[in-house]
Amino acid sequence: MTTSTTAPDRIGIDLGGTKIDAIVLADDGRVRFEKRVSTPRTYDAILAAIAGMVREAQEHAGAGATIGVGAPGSVAPRTGLWRNANILDCNGKPMPADIEQLLGRPVRLENDANCFALSEAHDGAGAGHGVVACFTIGTALGGGLVIDGQVRHGPNNEAAEFGHTPMPWPNDSEWPLIPCFCGKAGCVEQYVSGTGLTRDYAKVTGVALKGPDIVAKARAGDDMAKAAIDRLADRLARLTAAIVNVVDPDIFVIGGGLSGLPELVEELGLRAGRYAFSGAASVKVARARHGEKSGVRGAARLW
Ligand SMILES: [Zn+2]
Incomplete structure (x- = not known):
């Protein structure tokens, strides 16, 4: 699918304790696609759900769409392992590398509250x-x-x-x-x-x-x-x-x-x-x- 914007669309995934949200955001801030599913219980099932949502989102996004994922916890700088998540099955796993490998594309992973802050600072109440x-x-x-x-x-x-x-x-x-x-x-x-x-x-x-x-x-x-x-x-x-x-x-x-x-x-x-x-x-x-x-x-x- 081609789009009228010059900058690529952005695919966002928000992994939460009870649900996973997906969005396709056009460069002008318009929402092209939204979806929500319940969060599975195991790490492997969570990764599969994220990958499935990215693939579905991609059908509504232009070529070269970027992928960003927000999740509770953060990546430890030295080991690359996820830590401090209240979704305990994700802790100690190389979540950023695993998601990239599953999708075969570069993915940026970030703490969910940092994603919230970025959104509100960019075009929200903090703009x-x-x-x-x-x-x-x-x-x-x-x-x-x-x-x-x-x-x-x-x-x-x-x-x-x-x-x-x-x-x-x-x-x-x-x-x-x-x-x-x-x-x-x-x-x-x-x-x-x-x-x-x-x-x-x-x-x-x-x-x-x-x-x-x-x-x-x-x-x-x-x-x-x-x-x-x-x-x-x-x-x-x-x-x-x-x-x-x-x-x-x-x-x-x-x-x-x-x-x-x-x-x-x-x-x-x-x-x-x-x-x-x-x-x-x-x-x-x-x-x-x-x-x-x-x-x-x-x-x-x-x-
Ligand atoms: Zn504490």
Whole structure:
């Protein structure tokens, strides 16, 4: 198939814990193709699903289309092995090399939160800003940092792992520090995430509820649920302020399932500004423009 654009189309794949998204993005930002499938359980089946979606996407893309894949975790610079993914079967595997071999074409693989950040910095809520810091707040907490249009990786490929920095200025409600799957304790992700909200609410009330149920109770006027969401918002504000104190980004862009909560986003700039060193920092915050599509759009933009 030929296209009217001069630059090649971009194929993006977003591998998530429950679903895999595919997209074909034209150079002008138009979406030529979209598809979603459930994530298989084993590594080999995941690779086969990705390869099948790329081949199907290719039927809707022009010649020379590029392929970018976003996934939880990251590649270890020295070994080329995937690590830190909550899709545990992918860890320790040479995922970038395996996908390239399966497709017989060059593929760029990137952390999913970095893809989100790239998308929002390019033509989303962060467009036009030099330093864009991003959070994806869902079951887990992802982070991304884009500087002048480039994802910041660093020599260890560990930049913007905001979720695995220590909870800033912990208060009594955060002790004892919660152990994290990464082997440390007190990581922000254990507090600022859907699982963190569930755990926090259960700690106070003794009742285990999923995030949406806690939100529903808060909307119905339940004081305990409202307090849990307020603690979540305060913790996110402290994380934001800690990042302001290090790099002072031009804008923070918030995505993920919990970004729909007004309590989390609307007061974040003010609250974070009070926690920053000056006590009165002006912190710009916006919700993601492309919503849950930013991950797959950013994967397409890896080329
Ligand atoms: Zn951790």
